[in-house]
Structure formats: C-alpha cells, structure tokens
Amino acid sequence: MASTIRVRAVASGDTTEVQSLIRHPMDSGFVKDRSGKLIPAHHIEVVQFDHGGKTVFTALWGPAVSKDPYLKFKFKGGKKGDDLTISWVDNKGASDSLVAKIQ
C-alpha cells in the first residue's frame, strides 16, 4: 500500500535537510462543491518527525496549509543510514506514517 508520505532527507556534515511531500486534500471547509454544498474541512493537524527516539520537528497545521503539503526543515545530529520517522494525523482521525533512511 503506497504511503501518502514522500520524504527526502539528506545529511551534509552535521546537518540533515528534510523535505517532505504528503498527499492530502487539505480541504479548508470554505470551498463549495458543484452542487453548492460546502466541502467539509479535512486537513492534517499534526505532523511529527522523529530521529533516534527523539522528535526533531512538529508541524501543527490548520486548513490554510496548501493541498499536498510540502515542508522543509533542517536538524542536527542525523547521519547517512539513520532512520527518520514521519507520522501525521488529520482532523478525521486518519493517519499515516513512514520510516525513511537519511541519505
């Protein structure tokens, strides 16, 4: 089953740069469908990135984050071959997670 999460984590010296793309509609709740009915808000609420048993980044997202959200950040201490775990949960209780290797 394909994950909704695509991630590229590259270590350069002491710093690991992480870029992630998550497939999610991120419906704001303000848009109407063709029949004029409001499409209910459906968006990721929390994204968490963990390395070495420690959380290195947490995103708290509202409906104003764009569809198929992209994120980039950097942290220290990761090295090539390490695992980076990404997990998210949305406002409907759905979730996904992925373990990626730092390159």
Added chain:
Amino acid sequence: MNEFADAPDSARRTILKGAVAGGLVGLGLSGLPFPAYAAADAKEWPQEAFKQKSEVDALKALYGKTVEASDKVSLDAPEIAENGAVVPIAVASTLPKVTGIAILVLENPNVLAAAYKIPEGTEAAVSNRLKMAKTSKVVAVVESNGKLYSASKEVKVTVGGCGG
C-alpha cells in the same frame, strides 16, 4: 536495527488510535513486539489558536504572549502570489534558543495558518506552502528564549486561495 525496541521512556507508551498502530504494522516494522511508538498525536493540536480571528488572539491562544517586531526574523514570501492556494513561504531566524515558529495570514478567515515546534538541535527555519484568501499581511512569529518576535510582509494575491 529497530531503535524503538530500546525506547527507554515507558511514559511514551501512548494509546494509539487503531489506525496509526495498524499503519505502522502495515509498514513492515516487522511486527516485532516493541513499545508503542508515540506517533503524531491529535491532542497536540491547538484547537483554540486555530479558531482565532486576530493576530493578538491567535498568539495569546498559542503562546500566551504578545509579540514585538525584530529584524532577526526573516520572512521570505512573494511580492505577488499568482495562486493564492499555494503560496510558498519560508521563515528563518538568527535569534537564540528558538522553540517555535508560527505563520499568520491576517486576511484569512482564521489568522493562524501553521505553527511549528522546534526542539533543541533543530534549525530555526521552515519552508511551507500556505493558502491566502486575498491580499494580506503575512506575519512570521518566532518564539525565542520564551519571548515572541515577528516580521511581516504584505503579499498581494491575484487569484484567491479559497477556491473563489
């Protein structure tokens, strides 16, 4: 190989929603009996902050503080966003001991767009893409040493990001 088997802090055994636990097992984390890994938890989501309509109220709800302008917060956003549904915005700061970054779009129905928790060891910088309903001031807030600092920029939006 599996560092979670050694996770020392049993307080991190969170009761996971079945979907998350199922998702992790489905990923082939070998079904080994390791302590429940504490994945992203909806309880962390600051519901009240995301409902606020003003910068002051959103920051009070999120951080419990007020903010002052600082030239050590940099906000990278386009002068003109051609597509309000996808506006690339990046925030960075040279301030010390940064623990959080928040981005607000003042003309959006709810001003807080995104907030980030920055643990020690993580750089005070983030790039993301946000929706802007219309031309608006965008405010980047950085929590440093327990205080809030901000930078702002007016971003013009030609096609609104709320599907209008």
